[in-house]
Amino acid sequence: MDLVRHLRYFVAVAEELHFGNAAIRLGMAQPPLSQRIKRLEEELGVRLFDRSARQVRLTEAGRLLLGEAREIVARVERLHELARGGAGTVLRVGVPPDLGAAVIAALIAGFREDHPEVRLAPAETWTADQVTALAEGAIDVGIVRHPVTAPGLHLGQVLARRHGVLLAEDDPLADAAEVHLADLAGRELLMPPREGEPGLHAEVLAECRRHGYVPPQVHEGAGLGLVLAGAAVAFGPRQEQPGLAWRPLLGSPITGRVSTAWRTGTAEVAAFAELAVRILKERAGMVDEGAGGPAGTARRVSRRPGVLA
Incomplete structure (x- = not known):
């Protein structure tokens, strides 16, 4: 085997x-x-x-097993990368599994164009696992969701994007101009795994309860198969896909927020953090929310130009 x-x-x-x-x-x-x-x-x-x-x-x-399996797979991929490309600089990056192939491709292409001497090695992993991997030095920089608890880590500029509701195209609510959270009563909800995104889970479910929507069951995963089947709804940005309908939420009560995160600042990390802001704005429709730093404090900038401490 x-x-x-x-x-x-x-x-x-x-x-x-x-x-x-x-x-x-x-x-x-x-x-x-x-x-x-x-x-x-x-x-x-x-x-x-x-x-x-x-x-x-x-x-x-x-x-x-999951954490160990990810590490084994990543290390084997790293060995293959070294064998193919020699001992050049590699920047190991964590990205959310549902960030989108087009956004990840743009990050890779943009970084390659600006820094051809450095190869970007993205790994799809949820926020909680990224925080652990950053602390252990398994990755160099990540794109994490907020709210996030990350003692000792530095957080880059926070970007935000208002979320609507994703429904099967034959759901009666697909005919509405906009949907109130309470209108989703009785519908099951699909979200990223609680263990991977604990802050997101707590925040979104609290907002749902506040607006009169208590999902009878919460499914966990990154794909939209359950939504396409009409078995659940999900929150997210607008997207076009056969069989899928997206509708804005009345009052925009749910917002997705992300930022880069790192433990040790280098020129490559700083370059990626800057590129990520640009790509997420251009390709994912995100906008500025504010700037952060080590969790709970202001961002620190190294005296070396272009290097985040």
């Missing part, structure tokens, strides 16, 4: 918490993906997922 490949499959399913969405992300059919996860469970002698007709959840063994 190719253990690294199977761990890569495991990480995709663990981040999506949906076998169909993970299969799409990996570019493969769902049945062989399910078979390979089963083979990995047999090899390790543990059950990694609790599966039901409506939801997939990590078991305790799965949660313990």
Whole structure:
């Protein structure tokens, strides 16, 4: 068994918490993906997922394995990168799994154009895992969601984007000009994993309750398969996709906020932080909200030009 490949499959399913969405992300059919996860469970002698007709959840063994699996996959990819490209400078970057392929591609292309001597190595991972990876030195800089608790880390300029509601195109609310949160009563909600985005979960669900919407069930994952199937709704920016409808929320009660984060400032980190602000504004429709720094304090700037401390 190719253990690294199977761990890569495991990480995709663990981040999506949906076998169909993970299969799409990996570019493969769902049945062989399910078979390979089963083979990995047999090899390790543990059950990694609790599966039901409506939801997939990590078991305790799965949660313990996830961090190690990500690290193993990242290290193997790093070895391949070094073998292909020599010992040049690599900037390891964490990005949210649902940031969008076009935005990630623009970050890579923009950084390559400005700094051809440095190769950007993005890894898709949620905020909580990025904070851990930054603290451990496994990545150099990340794009994290707010609110975020990050003692000892520096936070870049905070950008914001108002979110609407994503619905199946045949949902009756798709005919409305705008939707009040209370109108979503009875509909289940799809959100990124609570363990990966604890601050986002708490903030969004509190705002939903404040406006009269208490989802009967909260699903976790990055793909929109449940929304397209009419089994759940989700919050996010406007997007066009067959079978999907986006409607603004009355009063814009839900806002997505992100910033870069790093532990040690270098010229490469500073360059990425500056580029990320530009790309997120141009490609993701985000706008300035303010500037941050080490969590709870002002941003510190090194005396070396262009280097964030």
